[in-house]
Amino acid sequence: MNPIKPFLLAIAVLVPVAAHSQGLVPTIEGQFEFCNDRPKEPKWLQDIHVRESHKRLLIQAIYDLQSYERVEQAGDCACDTLYPAWDTAIQTFNDNFLHLERRDAMNARLEFQDRSTVLRQSQKSVCEPLGHW
Numbered sequence: 224m225n226p227i228k229p230f231l232l233a234i235a236v237l238v239p240v241a242a243h244s245q246g247l248v249p250t251i252e253g254q255f256e257f258c259n260d261r262p263k264e265p266k267w268l269q270d271i272h273v274r275e276s277h278k279r280l281l282i283q284a285i286y287d288l289q290s291y292e293r294v295e296q297a298g299d300c301a302c303d304t305l306y307p308a309w310d311t312a313i314q315t316f317n318d319n320f321l322h323l324e325r326r327d328a329m330n331a332r333l334e335f336q337d338r339s340t341v342l343r344q345s346q347k348s349v350c351e352p353l354g355h356w
Contacts, residue, residue, distance in 0.1 A: 257355050261306035265313070277328045281320055284335035286312035291342035300350035 255261070264283075271279045289312055290305055297304050320331055350356045 257353075258302035258306055261302060262308050265309055268309075268313075277325045277332070278316070278321075281323075281328050281332045281335070282309075282312055282316045284332045284339065285315050285320075288335045288339045288342070289315070291339055291346055294346050294349060295342060298349065300346065300353050300355045302355070305350065305355060 268279050268282060286309060290307060293304050293307060294300050320328060323331060347356055
């Protein structure tokens with residue numbers, strides 16, 4: 224199989240996931256539809272080498288799940304609850320997933336995304352009234 228085909232497929236699947244980690248698509252002015260004061264993804268994470276991109280995607284998936292867990296625990300969808308600092312997600316990655324091979328990291332990312340999907344559905348009723356959906 225041509226090695227470029229899996230890469231293109233991965234891009235097609237992962238681009239929407241990466242956009243969600245930042246919280247919707249930014250407007251032309253660089254502003255989000257809501258929670259404009261959210262913490263930015265660390266620059267080093269944005270600049271990660273393409274060969275290490277599986278790590279960035281896993282950290283983003285961890286961040287998303289932790290965000291949804293915070294909303295569920297708080298019963299609140301305030302911006303600082305929905306968009307916490309990146310430190311906890313990065314620490315979780317460093318403590319548990321740093322040395323995974325690419326395939327194992329991608330499998331872990333899929334598990335985080337599956338868990339996020341379940342929680343995300345329950346968050347809609349909490350976040351939608353605030354316009355954070």
